[in-house]
Amino acid sequence: MHMPSITANYLAVLALIYAALALEVIRLRRSSKAPFSDGGNEHLRCAIRAHGNFMEYVPIITLMVALLEMSGASTSRVHALMGALVLSRLLHPIGMYATPGSLRFAICRSGSIVITIGLLIICALTILSRLPWASFADEIADQAIATVQFLHVIHVILTL
Numbered sequence: 506m507h508m509p510s511i512t513a514n515y516l517a518v519l520a521l522i523y524a525a526l527a528l529e530v531i532r533l534r535r536s537s538k539a540p541f542s543d544g545g546n547e548h549l550r551c552a553i554r555a556h557g558n559f560m561e562y563v564p565i566i567t568l569m570v571a572l573l574e575m576s577g578a579s580t581s582r583v584h585a586l587m588g589a590l591v592l593s594r595l596l597h598p599i600g601m602y603a604t605p606g607s608l609r610f611a612i613c614r615s616g617s618i619v620i621t622i623g624l625l626i627i628c629a630l631t632i633l634s635r636l637p638w639a640s641f642a643d644e645i646a647d648q649a650i651a652t653v654q655f656l657h658v659i660h661v662i663l664t665l
Contacts, residue, residue, distance in 0.1 A: 507574075507575065508575075509570075509571035509572075509574040509575050509583075510574075511574055511580060511583045511584060511587065512567060512570050512571040512574050512583060512587060513571075515567075515587035515588070515590070515591060516567055518591060519563055519567070519590070519591060519594060522559070522591075522594055522595065523556075523559055523560070523563070526552070526555055526556040526559055526598060527556055529552045529555075529556075530549070530552045530553055530556050533546065533548055533549040533552050534549060537549050548602075551598075551601040551602055552598075552601075554601060555597060555598035555601045555602075558597055559594055559597070559598075562593075562594075562621050562625070563590065563594065565625070566586075566590050566621070566624050566625060566628060567587075567590070569628035569629065569632060570583060570586045570587055570590070570628060572632060573586070573628065573631060573632065576635060578631075586624060586627070586628065589620050589623075589624055590620075590621075590624055592620060593616070593617045593620035593621045593624070594617070596612075596613045596614075596616045596617040596620070597613065597614070597617035597621075599613045600612070600613025600614035600615075600616075600617060601614070
């Protein structure tokens with residue numbers, strides 16, 4: 506097992522994006538004089554959601570990719586997963602600020618959703634596939650067969 510250095514480098518880039526999103530929320534709060542909520546400002550509402558959406562998805566996906574990297578996933582796979590995460594996190598705020606119904610809105614919002622949910626599923630299934638499910642299932646099956654055979658022997662003895 507080794508340190509997830511590839512994931513760490515991408516996480517540093519993601520931290521800078523997160524800082525930019527946070528600074529945009531702060532800027533809009535100050536200019537709108539809205540210390541809480543969005544004060545009815547649509548741009549502030551979009552900035553808050555872009556910031557919140559980032560925080561909702563980046564930690565879990567990054568953690569899963571780091572675990573995969575630590576367990577020996579190929580460097581190209583780690584780069585692909587983290588590169589896709591960076592792309593999705595750049596697309597999302599662009600889509601948030603686009604006019605609803607516009608091509609930019611559709612491409613950026615849909616693209617970020619598809620990439621993000623895809624990453625969640627791919628990482629989760631990859632981690633699950635690396636667990637020793639086969640040996641666990643075999644052990645449970647052996648125990649079930651032994652139990653059935655034991656019950657059969659008891660049944661034979663009791664019906665003599």
